Amino acid sequence: MNQPDEIVIAHPDDWHLHLRDGAAMADVVRHTARQFARAIVMPNLKPPVVDTAQALDYRARILAALRADSAFQPLMTLYLTDQTAPEEIATAKASGAVAACKLYPAGATTNSESGVTDLVRLSPILEAMQIEGLPLLVHGEVTDPEVDIFDREQRFIAKRLDWIVTNFPALKVVFEHVTTADAVEFVRAGPDTLAATITPHHLLYNRNAILAGGIRPHFYCLPVLKRERHRLALLEAAVSGHPRFFLGTDSAPHALGDKENACGCAGVYSAHAALELYAEAFEQAGALDRLEGFASHHGADFYGLARNPGTIRLRREPWQVPEQYPFGVSRVVPLAAGEHLNWRLVDEAASIAKVDAV
Numbered sequence: 103m104n105q106p107d108e109i110v111i112a113h114p115d116d117w118h119l120h121l122r123d124g125a126a127m128a129d130v131v132r133h134t135a136r137q138f139a140r141a142i143v144m145p146n147l148k149p150p151v152v153d154t155a156q157a158l159d160y161r162a163r164i165l166a167a168l169r170a171d172s173a174f175q176p177l178m179t180l181y182l183t184d185q186t187a188p189e190e191i192a193t194a195k196a197s198g199a200v201a202a203c204k205l206y207p208a209g210a211t212t213n214s215e216s217g218v219t220d221l222v223r224l225s226p227i228l229e230a231m232q233i234e235g236l237p238l239l240v241h242g243e244v245t246d247p248e249v250d251i252f253d254r255e256q257r258f259i260a261k262r263l264d265w266i267v268t269n270f271p272a273l274k275v276v277f278e279h280v281t282t283a284d285a286v287e288f289v290r291a292g293p294d295t296l297a298a299t300i301t302p303h304h305l306l307y308n309r310n311a312i313l314a315g316g317i318r319p320h321f322y323c324l325p326v327l328k329r330e331r332h333r334l335a336l337l338e339a340a341v342s343g344h345p346r347f348f349l350g351t352d353s354a355p356h357a358l359g360d361k362e363n364a365c366g367c368a369g370v371y372s373a374h375a376a377l378e379l380y381a382e383a384f385e386q387a388g389a390l391d392r393l394e395g396f397a398s399h400h401g402a403d404f405y406g407l408a409r410n411p412g413t414i415r416l417r418r419e420p421w422q423v424p425e426q427y428p429f430g431v432s433r434v435v436p437l438a439a440g441e442h443l444n445w446r447l448v449d450e451a452a453s454i455a456k457v458d459a460v
């Protein structure tokens with residue numbers, strides 16, 4: 103098979119990212135800024151980003167943490183709660199800085215304690231978002247402790263997501279970090295207002311990575327990795343060229359001690375090598391030519407934003423991923439730590455900052 107040594111694609115965006123805050127954020131944001139032009143920044147800080155004023159403050163802290171020559175643009179999100187006021191939606195839209203609102207079912211994932219407990223009572227907010235044209239981003243898992251953790255996404259589709267899509271036909275909905283064949287099918291069969299992000303870890307690993315041969319907390323995330331059949335369905339969707347599947351890393355760093363713990367946190371850190379990891383997955387599927395649509399076109403088109411000018415270049419140049427990166431007062435263990443990746447991002451653009459390993 104013809105194996106290219108270089109890939110040049112339009113400057114991509116990350117449509118699902120956790121940057122955290124403070125000193126830890128300063129350490130991770132440059133990893134994202136050297137790869138992506140823009141990113142949808144998740145609002146699940148402690149306390150969460152629940153209104154426009156907080157989103158603007160957070161945005162200013164992100165911009166302050168970037169190198170002076172960086173052109174990276176954070177696209178902010180609001181964290182919906184039972185208390186979100188419908189008026190807040192118009193304020194958010196008018197700010198020009200808030201690109202979407204995030205629905206965390208209460209208790210579904212990291213820092214989701216303040217999330218929504220009753221979807222039907224959220225109707226006035228969803229109505230306002232539909233009118234304002236603000237997309238809804240969904241962590242799609244039911245939280246019922248009776249439901250098996252491997253079935254929580256699938257169950258969410260029938261019990262919740264279908265209801266949202268049916269009742270708010272003009273609302274743009276992104277089913278975030280999909281992990282199952284069921285989710286892929288639902289998005290494919292759904293209207294043009296429904297899209298999904300796919301992470302690099304769900305494309306590259308199945309649930310054996312967490313549990314076979316020992317328990318590996320750095321592969322633990324939510325929704326949890328699924329069996330191989332689901333990984334293959336995600337890979338097929340990502341490389342299919344379908345415009346409603348696009349890149350969202352869900353890069354979610356936690357301090358080493360919070361992962362390697364008797365009750366380890368959910369979240370995988372992938373921002374250090376996001377494009378390299380996606381390139382690995384697309385090459386495995388023999389579909390490197392589809393990477394650009396997935397990484398650089400589909401997301402912008404769905405959000406109704408301009409595609410980025412400029413390009414980035416990946417070279418076939420095997421390199422070893424560092425075991426750890428700095429993370430505020432701690433360290434973070436990245437995805438594929440110590441492993442060799444075949445592709446490497448070539449730093450070219452003036453806006454691309456060098457990031458040093460530990």
Ligand SMILES: NC(=O)N[C@@H](CC(=O)O)C(=O)O
Nearest residue numbers: 120211212323324354368369
């Ligand atoms: N994906 C994760 O496992 N964790 C995310 C939250 C989320 O996206 O659900 C985090 O903030 O750590």
Ligand SMILES: [Zn+2]
Nearest residue numbers: 211241324325
């Ligand atoms: Zn989530």
Ligand SMILES: [Zn+2]
Nearest residue numbers: 120144352354
């Ligand atoms: Zn996330």
